[in-house]
Amino acid sequence: MTRVIMVALDGLRPDMVDPALTPHLAALAAAGTRFANARSVFPSETRVATPSLITGCRPGGHGMVANTLFDAAVAPDRLLRTKLVEDVLAMAAGAESPLQRRSLGEHMAPAALRFALVSAGTAGAARLLHPAADRLGAFRWNVEDTGGATAAEVRDALGPTPEAAVPNIPRVDFAGRVLVEHVLPRHRPDVALLWLSEPDVSFHWGGLRAEHTLRALRAADAVLGRIVAWRDAQPDAQQIAMIVLSDHGHVTGRGKHCLRSELQRAGFRAGTGMAADVDVVVAPAAAPGLWLRDPSMAPQVADFLAAQPWAGPLLARDPAILPPGRAAPLALLGSAHARSADLVATFAGTEDPDEWGMPGTAPFDAPDVPEGGGMHGGLHRAELATVLVMQGGPFRRGAIAQQAADLTDIAPTVLHVLGLAAEGMEGRPLRAAVDAAADMVPAQELHAMPGGFVLEAMRSEAGRLYPTALRRA
Incomplete structure (x- = not known):
């Protein structure tokens, strides 16, 4: 029976994956299937991307449309910040979740399969990634958790959670320990997701190739290396597949x-x-x-x-x-x-290089991000391009897939390798990951936009549009 371990490196640009900086990820990509045309959703923000990943639907389907939004029916006097659990629950209006589509864990539960989440991101994002954890009796832990049985379980097993920092290396490392030393051996989930907050935190606060940003990225890659080593040491290692992804990229603000x-x-x-x-x-x-x-x-x-x-x-x-x-x-x-x-x-x-020679700059509106910090959320090609690597289990070895893909196609692919249908999901299984004959080069399109701009996009073999970049005409 296939098991799946998913690892998300928040904000990682695919052009920053290389053997020197991210040796474990680079090796995994070379050994498995790397999707060259993987994309985020719009807006390319984390608490829009996480529901898209976990429901297999774009924002118009699941209803989480921005990191920060206004809803007069919920809070007429202020903005809602979805990094906060209290605001996520306020949007739910008494329901379990504000999401209007089922999550991956809910799709798995009728088949008696278990989904576990370990998150070094925000508490609100963790709630959106596994909204039904309490009802399903499933494992959901976030570095901001202080109360409840799961927080006590992790504290008893591994000690207290480190304080947040920039770079957020202590929490990234601890979250990796929670997965490798506790969740995988003790809970043995059929699908586990580890969400790492780096390099996103350091991108925002220091820039794309600042010294501490590179340290943070190496630390996140080292966590991935420990997971791969754990997987390879298991008696059923051949049945444990890995998916490594990022939820969006970054431009320099x-x-x-x-x-x-x-x-x-x-x-x-x-x-x-x-x-x-x-x-x-x-x-x-x-x-x-x-x-x-x-x-x-x-x-x-x-x-x-x-x-x-x-x-x-x-x-x-x-x-x-x-x-x-x-x-x-x-x-x-x-x-x-x-x-x-x-x-x-x-x-x-623009496509202009930043101070480190990384292409992509854009104006931005974010009170807590400094000038020159990394930014995301828009339609720049560097914001939309994502990392997507599938290795082990049924996935092809040493392949570069050209098939159009975005975050909504990942959960259907996981369900496919588990032998389950992706009912109600907008995305589709990425069959190019398991069958070379299914790898279809997408058609390229241009869409005229107001103000003298053009949207570059891909059209999949199934007819679905995948936005790639916004540029001046």
Whole structure:
């Protein structure tokens, strides 16, 4: 019976995988199947990506549309931050989860198969990755957990969780120990997911190739090496497959803006909650969301954004609130949902190299990320490109797959190798990982976007669109 170990390195750019910096990941990629055309979802943010990974659906299907968002029915006076469990549960409105599709663990449970999560990320992200853990009696642990039986179980087995740091090496290393020394040998899950917060934390706070960022990436790779060594020492090692992934990439942030302040200076009543003196709620991000008190304001907002040299094309949940051609539909990206912002602004990135020679820079709106820090969330090719490697078990050896793939295709692939159907998932099993004949080179497309921009995209063999990059026409 195949078992699967999944390891996520948050934010890792595929062009940073090499034998010198990430020897264990590079070796795994060479030994297994590497997907050259793996992509994130839009917006390319972690708490949008994690539900997409675990439900096999894009944001328009599962309903988690941004890291930070506004929902007047839940919190009319403030923004919701999905890194916080309390805000995730507030969005659930008394239900188990705010997600509107079943998670991987829920798909596995009827077959008496067990899914376990070990997370060095935020508590909110961990809840979204395994929302039904309590109901299913399954293992879910996050480095921010302090109370409850699972936190006590880990503390008794391995001691206290280290404090958060930049780089977050102590917590990444400890999470690896929780998986290798406790969860895998004691709980023996059929599928385990380890979520590592590096290199994302260090990308944000130090830049893509800062000295401490490289140390963090090496530390995350070392954790992967320990997992591979554990797997290879098991009597059923040939039946234990590994999937290594990242949820998004990064660009270097150049040109920090506060869109709310920019709108205020232009005369708009903008804020972070729909107070009596606010007409536009703005959620800061690499692709900021704007919720309008009155949709008739949309043309004015669009005119303002179109005049800004840092602005990219405008996206809309319902493009009909603007004259034709002024906004692209969020549905084109699989991101239109009732929770989506009325308008989503984007920033105009470039392919220019940063101070380390890494291609990709973009303006951004993020109060807690410094100028020159790594940023993600938009449609730049460096934000959308992800790592995806499958090795061991039934996966092909020494292969580079050209098949179009994104985060929503990973859970269906896991279910496929377990012999289960991916009912209700938008993604499909990546059969190129097990059968060379199934590897289809995707068709390339260009889609005209407002403001003189073009969206590069792939079209899969099944007809599904995979956005690749936004660029100037």
